[in-house]
Amino acid sequence: MAKYQSTKTFHDLPCAHRQWRHPGHCRFIHGYSRSFTFWFECHELTDQQFVVDFGDLKDLRAWLEHMFDHTMLINSDDPERATFEALHARGVCDLRILPNCGMEGTSKYVHAYADRLLREKTRGRAWVVRVETRENAKNSASYEDLVSLEDDASGAVDHGTSNGRGHS
Numbered sequence: 340m341a342k343y344q345s346t347k348t349f350h351d352l353p354c355a356h357r358q359w360r361h362p363g364h365c366r367f368i369h370g371y372s373r374s375f376t377f378w379f380e381c382h383e384l385t386d387q388q389f390v391v392d393f394g395d396l397k398d399l400r401a402w403l404e405h406m407f408d409h410t411m412l413i414n415s416d417d418p419e420r421a422t423f424e425a426l427h428a429r430g431v432c433d434l435r436i437l438p439n440c441g442m443e444g445t446s447k448y449v450h451a452y453a454d455r456l457l458r459e460k461t462r463g464r465a466w467v468v469r470v471e472t473r474e475n476a477k478n479s480a481s482y483e484d485l486v487s488l489e490d491d492a493s494g495a496v497d498h499g500t501s502n503g504r505g506h507s
C-alpha cells in the first residue's frame with residue numbers, strides 16, 4: 340500500500356552523558372547539542388493534506404526538552420548511578436536515566452515515546468518510522484522500527500491468514 344512520509348527536526352538540545360563501559364574517553368562526562376530527526380508515515384493524509392500537522396508536535400517538543408535540554412544522561416546500569424542521583428538531589432545536575440544514552444539507544448528510546456504519542460494523537464492514522472539522534476555535525480545514529488513500515492495504523496494492512504506462514 341502506498342505511503343506518505345514527512346520529516347521534522349528539533350535542533351540543538353544541550354545535554355551531557357557518559358558511556359561508563361567505554362574504555363576510552365567516552366566514559367568521562369561530555370556533552371553535545373543534540374538534534375533529533377523524525378520520519379513520520381501514514382497511508383491517509385489529514386484533511387489539510389499533511390502526514391503530520393507540525394502544530395500538533397508541541398507535546399513531543401516539550402518532552403524532548405524535558406529529557407535533553409540541560410540534562411545529564413546516564414545508562415540505567417551505570418555503576419556510579421547513586422553518585423549521579425546524589426548530585427541530582429543536591430541540584431548539581433538534572434538527571435535522566437535511559438536504558439542506553441548513546442545515540443543508538445537514545446534513538447530507540449525516543450522512537451518508542453514518539454511513536455506511541457503520534458499513534459494516540461492521530462488514532463493510529465500516522466506513526467514514527469525512524470528517529471535519528473545527532474550529537475554533532477559528524478556523528479549520528481538512528482533507529483528504525485520496520486514493523487511500523489507494514490503493520491497496523493488502525494490494522495489497515497491485512498497480512499492474510501490462509502497459511503499462517505507470515506510475510507513472504
Ligand SMILES: [Zn+2]
Pocket residue numbers: 364365369
Ligand atoms: Zn563519546
